[in-house]
Amino acid sequence: MTTTLIDGIGLLYTGDPAREEIRDAALVLEDGLVAWLGPAGRAPAADRRIAAGGRCVIPGFVDSHAHLVFAGDRTAEFEARMAGQAYTGGGIRTTVAATRRAGDAELATRAAALVAEMLAQGTTTVEIKSGYGLSVEDERRSLEIATGLTDETTYLGAHLVPDGVTADDYVRLVTGEMLAACAPYAKWVDVFCERGAFDGDQTREILGAGIKAGLLARVHANQLTEGPGVRIACELGAASADHCTHLSAADVDALASSGTVATLLPGAEFSTRSPYPDARRLIDAGVTVALATDCNPGSSFTSSMPFCVALAVREMRMTPLEAIRAATYGGARALRRADVGWLGPGARADLVVLDAPSYTHLAYRPGVPLVHQVFQGGLLLE
Ligand code: NIG
Numbered sequence: 001m002t003t004t005l006i007d008g009i010g011l012l013y014t015g016d017p018a019r020e021e022i023r024d025a026a027l028v029l030e031d032g033l034v035a036w037l038g039p040a041g042r043a044p045a046a047d048r049r050i051a052a053g054g055r056c057v058i059p060g061f062v063d064s065h066a067h068l069v070f071a072g073d074r075t076a077e078f079e080a081r082m083a084g085q086a087y088t089g090g091g092i093r094t095t096v097a098a099t100r101r102a103g104d105a106e107l108a109t110r111a112a113a114l115v116a117e118m119l120a121q122g123t124t125t126v127e128i129k130s131g132y133g134l135s136v137e138d139e140r141r142s143l144e145i146a147t148g149l150t151d152e153t154t155y156l157g158a159h160l161v162p163d164g165v166t167a168d169d170y171v172r173l174v175t176g177e178m179l180a181a182c183a184p185y186a187k188w189v190d191v192f193c194e195r196g197a198f199d200g201d202q203t204r205e206i207l208g209a210g211i212k213a214g215l216l217a218r219v220h221a222n223q224l225t226e227g228p229g230v231r232i233a234c235e236l237g238a239a240s241a242d243h244c245t246h247l248s249a250a251d252v253d254a255l256a257s258s259g260t261v262a263t264l265l266p267g268a269e270f271s272t273r274s275p276y277p278d279a280r281r282l283i284d285a286g287v288t289v290a291l292a293t294d295c296n297p298g299s300s301f302t303s304s305m306p307f308c309v310a311l312a313v314r315e316m317r318m319t320p321l322e323a324i325r326a327a328t329y330g331g332a333r334a335l336r337r338a339d340v341g342w343l344g345p346g347a348r349a350d351l352v353v354l355d356a357p358s359y360t361h362l363a364y365r366p367g368v369p370l371v372h373q374v375f376q377g378g379l380l381l382e
């Protein structure tokens, strides 16, 4: 087994709460895992050596919320929003129509291209949702395509009630035949709990059915309005409540006293020109926060975690350390993954060498391609 030593690391952010940052550090990778890390002077010998040249090293980003299986384009909707129109989620129907028309190969190629785009920007773990099929076969094939790209697949049949079906009939389908067809391809079940999408009772019913079928819950909650989504997520022990833009004091308390992560998606607020969620309020209350892209053609067509880190620092009152923590360790917590989102003996050797002396530069130098090298499972991606 070859061992790889990365030395000359100016600053190592480990994501391990026990020792989060090490200056003048080195890392040893073996068999796809981190074998050792610590001060450069104490590094053991290895078969090959890579010099980081004083750069900062961080764990690969964990993007715990993305909608990558879709076809079509919503540039016109974005332009209308930038001219003052509000985002309602209704544009999901445009993407559903295009996705249903597309062949499997087109959907798979497009999703793979987005995953590659993410990887080049340092994302080594990504969650992928269905939700633009909204028929048994279109949801099933969306998830089958997603399983070819990640282990973190999410059944989001409950994204919107499609045209031509009553809400009651659709909830029956989502909790019945569609769930049975999709569950073999999914780890997670998700619901868009929002006015105009699914209400509290429907959300409980759909998540409950998913959990019964062996899936784990996560929820699109409190994105556009203050609704019951966050409290339902906490009650049902969901891994994550995502968006969390409009929160009551009771919602913050519920998150703080549960194991549910609040996943913030600032790309959506950027791209819908909405007020950003208040990360400071959540962190100060003791809530675990994750950052993710929400990459989708409607509300947030970015694949860039560095962009989300920059937004979190500039717009959401997060310190650079809190933002990098949320984009790595927080994302892993939101996916209930112990093997990624941190660096230490036994963790997956997923890491990013930044062309910068510290992770703060991700926010300080927004829009600059600072990803120098990406290692995934110990392999350096060329
Ligand atoms: O997370 N809000 C629901 N779903 C996506 C957006 C979907 C779309 O507009 O196509 C989101 O923002």
Ligand code: FE
Binding pocket: 065, 067, 220, 294, 296
């Ligand atoms: Fe989303």
